[in-house]
Amino acid sequence: MKKKNLAALLMAGAMCFSLLAGCSSSGGQNSTAPSEAGTQESKPAGDNQGSDVVTIKVGGIGPTTGNNAQYGTATEWGAEIAVDEINAQNGPIRLELQYEDDTGVADTAVSAYNSLKDWGAQVIYGCTTTAPCVAVAAETFADRYFQLTPSASSPDVTANKDNAFQMCFTDPGQGTAAAEYLKSSGLGTKIGVIYNNGDAYSTGIADAFIAHAKEIGLEVVATSTYPEDTTTDYTVQLNACKDAGADLVFLPIYYTPASLILAQAKQMNYAPIFFGGDGMDGMLDMDGFDKSLAEGLLLMTPFNASGTDERTKTFVETYQAAHGILPNQFAADGYDCMYAIYEACCQIDGIDGMDHAQLCDALIALFTGGDFSVDGLTGTGMKWLTTGEISKAPVVVKVENGGYVTQ
């Protein structure tokens, strides 16, 4: 019995090593996280010469564990890079970001928001996903906190709330824009749609797309759905499009299920044009993804990681060095959110000593005033409507040779 125990222990040890060996490629994120937190804290203390430097506490919320963890961590990391840059500039405003996990669930998000209130947050950054964001926005509206979400795109987030603003396109806006693009480009005469009917983002885009397509005379020949992003088999949905003769398939879904759809379409020798929304961005960076599958894929994304401008290059390099993967539009939206908050705060007179409610009103006045605009990774001259919706031009890109080419 003793011997067996020893053997079990040895094997357990061996397993641990193999696990560690396995993670070497992406293990960077664990080792860099503490040092990053360290620099973040030490910088303001070190450079803080005058008393006129104001630190704004930003409370971030998003899923860093669970099914949606990849999106939440991206918005967290993107924002962290922006905060580091901003604090290194020695400007009049410093940002301090505290990020809380909501596991992608509304009630946890509300708890996370309340613990951020206890921490002393003045501005709320989040949530990453729609359902938690709607729940939190109702709370921030009642408590008077300014809220800017990087990626929760449903109109319900901002509806009837003056304090909630979005950095991403709204779902109906994106659906309508997609239909308009297809009409003007003349791509696809018969259109199939596959979407996730259990997801607000996907359903929101698909509904608007189908409705607008009808109005402007596009022919939607097949509409097919699946219930969860954990669904693995899409053959039936693809067959429905194939049998209806669709030569273009619109996929307003996230990239993980989309990568399966592309692989399965190839397997059944079905090669229509695939057209996706901004959730598709990130597919090319999936570890081990066969980029030839995505060749010819069209998608609407505000961010291009292979962009050549200086700011994008620096961002991509910093992100990759810290986390070992390429940033996607979630990270870029998060980065832009921090700059939007920072630049707005810089324009507010007498920001020192404002409480969160005064800050909220000042920020709302600025964001909806019409003169305020932000340049970022996901657009230049970005402005906000009074509804909280952003106005920036959607960019359609095509995947060619494993990279994006703007159309």
Place this chain on the structure above:
Amino acid sequence: MSFLNNVITGVSLGSIYAIIALGYTMVYGIAKMLNFAHGDIIMVGAYMCFFAMGSFSLPPAAGVLLAVVVCTVLGIVIERLAYKPLRSAPSLAVLITAIGVSYLLQNSAQLLWGADTKTFRPLVEGSLVLVPDQLSISYVAVLSIACCVVVMIALTLFTGQTKMGKAMRACSEDKAAAQLMGIDVNATISMTFAIGSALAAVAGVLMCSAYPVLSPTTGSMPGIRAFTAAVFGGIGSVPGALLGGILLGVIETFAKAYISTALSDAVVFAVLIIVLLVKPAGLMGKYVPEKV
């Protein structure tokens, strides 16, 4: 033709459910516990194979072997540390511990390997063309069906013919009596977990070959589906798991194709309920009336 296509799709999907269900039913049949961590062992197996083939560019066979070895060891370790101390505890206590292990594996995987989705490189690619341009079946599906059949026969022979297998069946019937007959119950149950986990590794590699995405939560949904399949076929019955898995896949595909893609889940589970009402012990399970 579209009907035949749907049958093939269903069988392909079902073969994946079946191979997971085989491991599930094996553990349940002997240890009488619902191992909710089974799906997460599948995930670990898939990650092992992914890193072996991706980061170390080992051949597929070595990847599978590594996955099997790691999962077997992991299964034994989990059993030793978490389940064995609960041998005499109520079955629900073990169930909750299994759920704890499942959370533990998922969260450890996320910390170790990150939350981002990885794309798995299939073991075999391409498909077998039956009717050109109309009917084809992927090699992965063929491979997993073959695996299911081989595993099913091997398990049946093993539990029926070998000494260890007989000991397992004895433990499943009556642990106390088996102990009196000189069977080392603890060792037998540990062996069951080792085999179950090895099967989970194979299932993980096959599942990710068929549906090549991999993330820390990859195993949880198929785990529930496989549990459903195992109950459908009669939990504890090895051929039942195969039948249940295939049928579940076919029903799910038909529900999507002929009823509604939006309501396919509801249809699958409704069929399950109806089957259980007609045959309360599943399709191939033995109904054992309680005696006084």
Place this chain on the structure above:
Amino acid sequence: MKKINKKSLNGFINYGIVIAAFAVIQVLLGMGRLSNSLQSLLVPACCYIVMAVSLNLTVGILGELSLGHAGFMSLGAFSGITVSILLQNALPMASARLAVSMAVGAVAGALGGAIVGVPVLRLQGDYLAIVTLAFGQIIKNIIMVLYVGVDETGFHIAASSERFNLGSDGVAIIKGPMGAVGVTKLASFTAGFVLIMITLLVVQNLVNSRSGRAIMALRDNRIAAESVGINVTKYKLMAFVTSAALAGAAGALWGLNYSSTVASKFDFNTSILVLVFVVLGGLGSIRGSIIAAALLYVLPEMLRGLGLDDFRMLIYAIVLILVMLATNNDQLKALVGRVIPKRKKVAANG
């Protein structure tokens, strides 16, 4: 009164604990000593306590494993939300509207319980477990495609957004995957407290009644119970439907505590979470369920701010396993038995 009835004494202690906890929290609230994050946990913790106590009725007292308890919560949540919006003008008083909504939620839960219960209570053990799991999935799936709204022409209900032709002045109550949004928050901690008290009243009186003894007899030995003339289906159904009704009421309270609720919240994981509370608290122990639900719901939130964010859920998993191992450890039990010998005796007698 010569012989103190231990069971009813036990019940009174439970009421006492809940009332004392309520009083302490109210005092802390009055003094402003409770952090925002704890305040936001009060109502959901009440919901989970009711869920745990009601599930304990099925799992601990009836002895049947249910993996779909969140399904009843979902029924209660969405029916409660619907009713609260429909009654917005007819019943302006918030607390009355909340009470009506919770009652409707309870009825919806009970109906669901009866629909599942009548056919499937013939099944036993793990087969019943899988059917309840299946039921939970079906409910989730159906609500996810359901569109419900009201306009001047009346009440609208549809299975897809295209068929959902609500007038322009209409209010959409449930919008498929978006769930119910724009809900007026009606829930309060006091309502949660009242619901817990009602739950205790119902469950403890049921357990200590003739019917309750019949239910426990079924758990301990079904064949023996049947042979002395206990109607199996009737008593099983009684426990199951009561449990579902209470879960429905808890769901309504939950739904009215957030401005938006989605069907995917009430999935398998939520059912499992409640089951974890029940098992950790001790099967059949009402007090255990209350304490376990309150502590374990608050635990992951308390782990925030310790700088352990990345490891939060990992720690939760480890705590879960260790607690299960510790509470089922024979040596530890023996130790506890030596330290508190009296307790052991009571347990042996009771």
